[in-house]
Amino acid sequence: MASINVKFPDGAEKQFDAGVTTEAIAKSISPSLAKRSVAGKFNDQVVDYRQPLTTDGNIEIIAADSDEGMAVLRQTAAQVLANAVKQLFPKVQFGSGEGNANGFFFDTDNPDAEGKQISEDDLEAISLKMQAIVKKDLPIVREVLSKDAALALVGDDPYQKDLVNDRAAANDGQVVVYKQGDFVDLSDGAQLASTGKVKIFKLLSVAGAYWQGKSSNPMLQRIYGTAFLKQKDLDEDLKKRQEARERDHRVIGNELDLFFVDPKVGNGLPYWMPNGATIRRQIERYIVDKEVANGYQHVYTPVLANLDVYKQSGHWDHYREDMFPPMDMGDGEQLELRPMNCPSHIQIYNHHIRSYRELPLRIAELGMMHRYEKSGALTGLSRVREMTLNDGHTFVALDQIEAEFKNILSLMVEVYKDFDISDYRFRLSYRDPANKAKYFDDDAMWEQSQKMLKSAMDDMGLDYFEAEGEAAFYGPKLDVQTKTALGGEETLSTIQLDFLLPERFDLKYVGSDGEEHRPVMIHRGLVSTMERFVAYLTEIYKGAFPTWLAPKQVTIIPVNKGAHGAYAETVRRRLAAENIRVSIDDRNEKMGYKIRESQTKKIPYLLVVGDQEVANGSVSVRKYGEERTESEGVDMFIGAITQEVKNYSRG
Ligand code: ATP
Ligand code: ZN
Structure with a gap:
């Protein structure tokens, strides 16, 4: 029999008969390892524990309690869910389902006679049916079908047909299916050996999800759940989810009537109700006053500009994916909704001849901008398509960069105190030294400015961490990373050095020597966009806004x-x-x-x-x-x- 060469993470290599499974490999090392493991990672692809391996490759054994192991458990739970749904709603059509490090889900489309879909009211019955399937301890088998056999299996379910076609095209005409007893579907991720191993699970919620994430596609009902190895871990997770829900700005925003987003009117385009608008107005007044007191000059500039401006700035080349398409005015003019305010403030700078006496020149605006964020990424107010940034650009001479950087930073720290924000980390974002081509080409500039940011932080005695590859393409930056209710991190404030835009727009000032010089630009946002900031405050205050911000006091x-x-x-x-x-x-x-x-x-x-x-x-x-x-x-x-x-x- 042919044999294959398998390499382990520690570099050791071993020969096995072709067709060996990860489980057999684990057993050959130690029975206890085999027992506490549930799958393999072969050449960086997760493989089922019982899937035959037929080529040479690198293997890692996945432990049951690792993140990847939990995903295998939850993948199994996802198919148990589909199985239960199919028994209760025989006409159901399925979108995708998966298990991952956070839980599992399955997408369903099952309109009843009144057009009513599966809802949270059905979760209890589905959960009971799942328990029955777990109790039967049905064996689970992975199979590889031809495209025709897979098409025959899915019948006239339009979503499943799409999936078969996509997968067959990506996988040499083959389609993986899993069987749990008699139930077969297009579940294709590694699973456990039998349904009896999914002992501890909980169905959580049902929410709409567009087929394949596209808002032009039909909306399916996504059933969410999670599964664990120990009851204690599930209880802890449920507590965390509850806490996150209590803080979720979308939930609170609804209870306190702060804002709404209606996909029928425009996805990612929020409407600020009077209560939300009051909070926002207080923040806007506060920040404008604060900035004016700190030497900023506030302006208003248009959200529309000739597309040529964004060609000149480089946004059209580097940022087009995130921009709305230009409006063709029919007479050769193309107007563009701005994705950033920098070019607008550059126009203000360039409107007069500038002298060194004016520097640092600080231009600020509550600048409305539009970004075509992917519909799947849109979240309440924290990621939207129309937003108003507390934006500012300071134009400085080379030898003023460090002092101005410190100025901005102290202002930011003051502002954070006023809002009672304390849980954040500073990140110094550098270019990726292994991928210099992605960045503005000037080694000396990068070396100097990165060093300068670091020494400014050290001088001010502030803690920070450094991240290579997080810089903007035009220069290094300082980001302030805050925690979200759901445990992730997002950037709230940022200070960015820019040597490039001043070149592109030929910015100048007259120095004390009477000669023309090139200023440097510092982009900075103190409290981010009004949208993200209000979302963030809602979560940290759990909706109990301090008196100065409360819609009604x-x-x-x-x-x-x-x-x-x-x-x-x-x-x-x-x-x-x-x-x-x-x-x-x-x-x-x-x-x-x-x-x-x-x-x-x-x-x-x-x-x-x-x-x-x-x-x-x-x-x-x-x-x-x-x-x-x-x-x-x-x-x-x-x-x-x-x-x-x-x-x-x-x-
Ligand atoms: P992200 O990485 O979050 O997309 P970015 O690096 O593109 O942001 P900047 O261009 O620096 O962001 O924008 C300034 C700030 O505006 C960000 O730090 C963030 O707080 C906020 N912001 C960016 N995009 C959005 C959005 N779609 N909705 C709400 N706020 C946003
Ligand atoms: Zn800018």
């Missing part, structure tokens, strides 16, 4: 509308006159109900007014999240809340 509840309504109105007017966002709740509802509602709306202050308050000219104050109430004079309350807002404190 105070609710007044008269104990009795007839007896105390007029006094409530007097108090409201006095507060409103001090720019406090206040309203009266005199609906015909029980006091307890109104109090609870002001809690769920997370309104910072609740003022109750009754006989005693009317008599004393006071209010009974209850702060969000506290049980106790305190009686205060109206002036005292106004003084305290005004001070709190001024200090941006969270009270």
Whole structure:
């Protein structure tokens, strides 16, 4: 029999009969290794534990409790799910399904007589059916079919037909299927030996997902679940998911009526409702004031510009995929929605002859821009297609770079304090030394500016980590990485050095020597886009915005509308006159109900007014999240809340 040569991660090599399985290889090393492993990685491809190996190659053995091992467990669970769904809904059509490091899912299309699809109401029944399949401990078998056999298997399910055609085309006409007992489908990822091994699982939710991620395709219902080896791990994971849900800005955004996105009107194009708009307005006023106080000149520039501007800037060459297509105006003019504001601020710089005395020249704008993000990447407010960036560009002489960098950084740290943001990491993003061709070609510039950023950080005593290959193509940058509710990291603020755009647009200033010189540009965003920032704040505050940002700051509840309504109105007017966002709740509802509602709306202050308050000219104050109430004079309350807002404190 032919034999194959298998190489292990430690470099050792061994011969096996062709057709050997990963399981047999593991057993040949040690029975206990074989027992705690579930699959292999052969030439960097995950292979089923029982799949025959017929060529030479490198092998790694995948342990059951590794990320890749968990994906095998969850892949098995995904097919158990499909099997259960098929038994309960015999006419169901299937999209794709998979198991991965986060859980598993399967896409379904099953309109009933009223057009109603599988929903969360069905999860319990599906879960019970899955348990029955697990209990039967059906053997699982991987098979390779010809394209024709696979097409015969999937019948007239249009999605499965697509999948067969795609896979056969990518795999020499072969299609992998898995069998769990009598149930066969196009599941093709490595699985465990039998259904009985999926003991601990939980179905989580159902959400719409476009077939193949394209919004022009039909919407399928994606059933999500997860599976673990130990109950304790599942419990922990569910707790984490619950915590993430409580922080999810899309959920809170809906509860507090902050914003919405309606794919029918435009995917990734958010509508800011009055509550969200109020938060955004406070942030915008705050940041503009802060920047003006720190030497920035705020401008307004158009979102549209002639396409030639973006050809000159290099965006059209390097960034076209993320840009909306140009608008052909019919007379030879092509207008482009800007994906970035830099070229606009360059126009402002170039509108006058600049002198060294003006540098650093700081131009800032709440600049609206459009990026054609992939529909699958769009998430609530945190990744959108129309966004307004707290943008700024400073134009500096070479010897001013370091000082200006420090300036921007201290401003950023101040701003973070005001918003109570503390969980972040600084990342110095360098070019990839192994792939210099991807970057602006000037070794000396890269060496110097990377060193300069590092020494500025050291000087300021700030902690950072370094990341090669994360720089922009025009220069190195400092990114501020924050954690998201779902455990990922995203960039909030950034400071980027740029030696290239000043060349492209021939920027100049007249130096003290009377000669023309080239300035350097620093791109910087302090609080990111209004969209991502509000999403982020919503998550860190869990919707309980500090008083200075809260859409509504105070609710007044008269104990009795007839007896105390007029006094409530007097108090409201006095507060409103001090720019406090206040309203009266005199609906015909029980006091307890109104109090609870002001809690769920997370309104910072609740003022109750009754006989005693009317008599004393006071209010009974209850702060969000506290049980106790305190009686205060109206002036005292106004003084305290005004001070709190001024200090941006969270009270
Ligand atoms: P990303 O890598 O997140 O796509 P980027 O590096 O392209 O961002 P910049 O061009 O530096 O981003 O944009 C400045 C900031 O704008 C980013 O740091 C990010 O906080 C925010 N931002 C970028 N794209 C989006 C988007 N689609 N929706 C909301 N905010 C965004
Ligand atoms: Zn810029």
